[in-house]
Amino acid sequence: MSEDPQPQGARARHTHYERARNGVLSPFGDTTGTGLWHIRAGHPGGAYSDLGHELDLPAEHTPTVLTRYDRSGRDDSSLGACLRCTWEGSRRSGPGALNRAVEDAHDHAFPGWRTLPTLPPAADGHGRRRDWHAVAGCYPAGWLDRGAPVLRPAVGRGDQHRPPHAARPRYELRIVRPAGPNTDTPDGQEPLF
Numbered sequence: 001m002s003e004d005p006q007p008q009g010a011r012a013r014h015t016h017y018e019r020a021r022n023g024v025l026s027p028f029g030d031t032t033g034t035g036l037w038h039i040r041a042g043h044p045g046g047a048y049s050d051l052g053h054e055l056d057l058p059a060e061h062t063p064t065v066l067t068r069y070d071r072s073g074r075d076d077s078s079l080g081a082c083l084r085c086t087w088e089g090s091r092r093s094g095p096g097a098l099n100r101a102v103e104d105a106h107d108h109a110f111p112g113w114r115t116l117p118t119l120p121p122a123a124d125g126h127g128r129r130r131d132w133h134a135v136a137g138c139y140p141a142g143w144l145d146r147g148a149p150v151l152r153p154a155v156g157r158g159d160q161h162r163p164p165h166a167a168r169p170r171y172e173l174r175i176v177r178p179a180g181p182n183t184d185t186p187d188g189q190e191p192l193f
């Protein structure tokens with residue numbers, strides 16, 4: 001039995017995965033999609049996400065994450081990917097793999113994102129908007145419209161990056177910063193570029 005050719009890139013791989021799951025590729029064979037990379041559920045273009053399903057390509061490079069299931073059914077590995085092009089990051093596995101893959105995808109779409117200002121720990125309602133307005137002006141031109149990420153301090157080890165959704169069309173990245181005075185204060189930050 002010849003192997004199906006593996007496509008490259010988030011959109012092509014996800015389509016291939018769905019075709020396998022629908023029995024299009026091998027009508028009487030495995031329809032679980034085991035071993036096939038696909039967009040992780042909840043991330044742009046994946047199941048349960050309300051972003052990234054448009055038929056037209058986005059105008060700009062757009063981060064997402066690929067995952068696959070091994071024979072035991074465990075979700076073990078992640079790849080950073082892009083909804084605009086066929087770029088894929090390195091395979092990440094083990095503890096922290098998902099976060100690293102998300103960060104890889106942002107290195108591709110928003111090189112230099114690690115220097116963006118970090119918001120204070122999550123506030124509610126008015127506080128959240130106030131905090132956001134305080135740092136939004138520090139973003140490079142055009143980055144906000146393109147979905148550049150929000151950075152917040154990680155809450156404990158293993159805090160996962162939050163995927164975007166229609167109400168917040170940008171990833172919220174949980175950043176581990178060394179402790180120090182004023183590291184999270186947006187006041188006085190210089191524009192990045």
Ligand SMILES: [Zn+2]
Binds near residue numbers: 082083084085086087
């Ligand atoms: Zn891209």
